[in-house]
Amino acid sequence: MRCRELLKYLSDYIDRDLDASICRHIDSHMKGCKPCIAFINTLRKTKGLLKRQPKAVLSERLRFRLRKLLKKS
Amino acid sequence: MESEAELIIKSKQGNSEAFSSLVSRYEDKIFNLAHKVCVGMPAEAEDVYQETFLTAFKKLSHFREDSNLGTWLYRIASNLCWMRFRKKRGEPVVPLLDQSHHHDDDSDPGSGPIFRDWSDGPEELSRKKALREAIETALGDLPIDYRLVVVLRDIQGLSSEETAKVMKLSVAAVKSCLHRGRLFLRDRLDKVVSS
16 A cells, blocks of 8 residues: 555544555554654644644633523513 | 412513523523624624514514424524525625535545644644634625534534424435535634644
8 A cells, every 4th residue: 555545544644544454554564654643643633733722711601691582581 | 489480471471570581591502602603793693682582582582482492592593693684686706615525536545645633743832823813804704604604503503303493494404504514614724723
């Protein structure tokens, strides 16, 4: 498998949502391809950064305003 | 504590107290979705949060009890976000295809350029902060369909199947949007690391 072919599978690969035989091809390719290892690491970190984005804090003012509007409706 | 099904039945009869109890179960998730999709526009995020529950209360009679309330609320919120950010007719489409992973056209594996892995060097801590900030900016630049899928999957933690139900897309379409969205974000972050 060449690097370009591998690209389309990378998200499924890091999500562990890929057919085992394709995983084996990717694993085998990765043993000899430093650019692909770095690329997949950065894609994994992108996913990790999204997951760790701080949660938005909902203010009491907004919660109260919504309850008030619901009572009126 | 009343079950969700009981609260839905009471809410359908117009009981706003029962509906408020349902709101309490989902409002933080809906607000987080709105906040991440309406990145840098807090007033829009507040409107989406509020409109989601007002619309849901108004249209609750259409909600089928065998459906998932969370999915239904996410769908309303996603639609409201989409309406705000959809492209105007005739506006050029932003190319999303990643051009950065093309090192092997005629070469053997491993013979291309070495990509940075973002973790080398003593400046890693400040880099992490810069990356967190950069991801917010990049999310805002992602076309709305991709942004919604990325936020639902990677921030809200829904599965591809759940995201497909919310977005009324096939699972394959969700996976494709997610992959292209992640590549776009990765590319933007890589530029931050390079600068």
